[in-house]
Amino acid sequence: MRKIVVVLTAAISLLGAAPAWGHHAFAAEFDADKPIKFKGTVTKMEWINPHAWIHIDVTGEDGKVTSWMIEAAAPNALLRRGWTKNSLLKGTEILVEGYQAKDGANRGNGSIITFTDGKKLFVGSSAGDPGAAPGTTIK
Amino acid sequence: MRHVVVICGFLVAGAALGQTAAGQAKASSAAKGWTQPKTPWGDPDLQGTWTSDDCIGTPLNRPANLGDRLYYTEQELAQRQANLERQQQNDLVETVAPDARVSTGPPGHWGERARRPCKQTSLVIDPPNGRTPDLLPEAKLRPVPEGAGNGNPKADSWEDFSYYIRCISRGVPGSIFPVIYGNGQQIVQGKGFVTIMQEMVHEARVIPLDGRPHAGPNIRSYMGDPRGHWEGNTLVVETTNFLGNRTGIVGNGGGTPTSDAMKLTERFTRTGPNEMRYEITIDDPKTYASTFKVGFPLTQEPGYQNFEYACHEGNYAMFDSLSGARAQEKKAAAKAAGTK
Numbered sequence: 001m002r003k004i005v006v007v008l009t010a011a012i013s014l015l016g017a018a019p020a021w022g023h024h025a026f027a028a029e030f031d032a033d034k035p036i037k038f039k040g041t042v043t044k045m046e047w048i049n050p051h052a053w054i055h056i057d058v059t060g061e062d063g064k065v066t067s068w069m070i071e072a073a074a075p076n077a078l079l080r081r082g083w084t085k086n087s088l089l090k091g092t093e094i095l096v097e098g099y100q101a102k103d104g105a106n107r108g109n110g111s112i113i114t115f116t117d118g119k120k121l122f123v124g125s126s127a128g129d130p131g132a133a134p135g136t137t138i139k
Numbered sequence: 140m141r142h143v144v145v146i147c148g149f150l151v152a153g154a155a156l157g158q159t160a161a162g163q164a165k166a167s168s169a170a171k172g173w174t175q176p177k178t179p180w181g182d183p184d185l186q187g188t189w190t191s192d193d194c195i196g197t198p199l200n201r202p203a204n205l206g207d208r209l210y211y212t213e214q215e216l217a218q219r220q221a222n223l224e225r226q227q228q229n230d231l232v233e234t235v236a237p238d239a240r241v242s243t244g245p246p247g248h249w250g251e252r253a254r255r256p257c258k259q260t261s262l263v264i265d266p267p268n269g270r271t272p273d274l275l276p277e278a279k280l281r282p283v284p285e286g287a288g289n290g291n292p293k294a295d296s297w298e299d300f301s302y303y304i305r306c307i308s309r310g311v312p313g314s315i316f317p318v319i320y321g322n323g324q325q326i327v328q329g330k331g332f333v334t335i336m337q338e339m340v341h342e343a344r345v346i347p348l349d350g351r352p353h354a355g356p357n358i359r360s361y362m363g364d365p366r367g368h369w370e371g372n373t374l375v376v377e378t379t380n381f382l383g384n385r386t387g388i389v390g391n392g393g394g395t396p397t398s399d400a401m402k403l404t405e406r407f408t409r410t411g412p413n414e415m416r417y418e419i420t421i422d423d424p425k426t427y428a429s430t431f432k433v434g435f436p437l438t439q440e441p442g443y444q445n446f447e448y449a450c451h452e453g454n455y456a457m458f459d460s461l462s463g464a465r466a467q468e469k470k471a472a473a474k475a476a477g478t479k
Contacts, residue, residue, distance in 0.1 A: 028285065028294065028460035030243040048453030050306070069455075073249035076338065076446040077320040080251055081230075099243045102463030107455075111241040119233045122248035 030109045034100035039116065040068060042092045047075045047085065054088065054110065056096070070096055070110035073122070081122070094121060170411030175372045180330045183372040185409050188325040188444050189437035191317035191417070194257040195250070197435070199316070199389060201261030201269030209269060210258050219256035226252065251320040254440065262316060264418070265432035278395055278426040281384055287393040293464045297457060303391045305457065306340060306450030308361035310385065311378055311403055312419060313392030314342050317435065323445040324437065333367055333374060338445040346376055353379050359399060361385055374407040388421055398425035413439040
């Protein structure tokens with residue numbers, strides 16, 4: 001699927017009440033009238049606070065490549081849930097589904113992100129699992 | 140902004156037991172066979188990195204149908220434990236659920252998780268109904284910032300956003316009350332001082348223990364002016380000299396902003412090698428009709444540590460939200476003009 005697919009979902013009307021949690025109010029940033037769904041190739045994983053961003057290149061039907069930024073969780077939360085800098089390498093193809101920024105820029109919230117085989121990008125648990133992060137000694 | 144994450148089914152079936160003195164004692168008594176360690180200079184040693192993760196999702200205000208009951212029953216706790224285990228299993232499922240819904244909000248994987256069920260039905264532990272007292276009329280006039288619970292995502296300026304969203308501060312309560320992630324509290328002690336370093340927004344509270352008076356009334360800050368002392372093995376911290384109308388007492392500093400008259404009294408009591416009881420009394424005569432108390436456990440967890448939180452570094456959301464609001468205004472203006 002090498003094209004941007006505009007997803008017309010009947011669920012849009014339900015989305016206005018999406019909880020605004022995390023470091024900012026999502027309703028202020030992403031537009032429920034601008035659904036996105038496409039495949040892209042990772043160019044960079046930006047491990048930055050307060051939220052990480054996945055940079056991808058998306059090739060349209062006309063062969064034109066556009067760059068997008070997809071918001072991810074807080075880096076610290078990703079670390080605690082088992083992510084490392086090697087979890088999403090440059091060149092990896094991913095499928096992204098979500099909503100575009102209200103100002104029309106090529107940024108999205110990435111509500112659902114999977115690898116091309118359908119497996120979730122974010123798998124892991126912080127409960128009882130310190131992940132790959134170096135630990136401190138507990139007294 | 141009330142960052143409430145529903146992590147378990149909220150169970151009230153069979154919830155006839157009231158809050159008991161035994162339950163209170165259970166929450167605050169020291170672990171058997173454990174003795175409070177001391178620093179080389181003789182103070183109780185609270186050092187380590189603590190987290191309030193286990194009460195992620197516990198509401199600040201108790202649902203009215205639970206009345207005066209602060210603690211879940213053993214049966215309810217067992218059910219909540221089962222729910223946590225189910226959530227942990229779901230976190231490890233490798234494929235997206237067929238009924239997963241796309242939304243403008245953040246995905247579920249963003250949140251960190253409790254490791255064990257919170258025993259409390261609310262974070263507010265006093266008054267007995269577990270609810271914050273009424274706001275005074277003057278407090279109701281204070282605007283609640285964008286992103287702090289005002290429900291109006293259309294800011295005119297960066298100054299309309301909460302101090303948390305602006306990466307400035309979450310205030311004292313908002314920096315320790317459990318939220319969806321980043322709940323780390325690293326305590327470091329030196330002779331005559333305790334420092335608490337908080338992961339999210341990177342506050343460092345330096346607390347003198349030498350009995351010095353508070354700063355003068357003209358010296359004010361987001362995190363106030365703390366003074367500490369020991370009552371037995373409990374660290375008591377009294378904080379005054381706040382800037383008013385900055386942050387509220389909901390998680391991340393959300394809700395109605397508190398005033399410059401606020402006085403906070405916190406109590407840190409280590410109850411075991413990896414457990415601590417935290418309680419805070421909030422006295423703000425310009426905001427709330429009476430004082431109230433919030434409390435919850437802090438724990439140390441294997442491998443848990445504070446990470447960097449250079450919040451301004453990539454706070455793209457600020458730009459995005461403002462440019463989004465302007466784009467919406469243009470769209471509305473064009474529609475009104477009939478040009479679409």
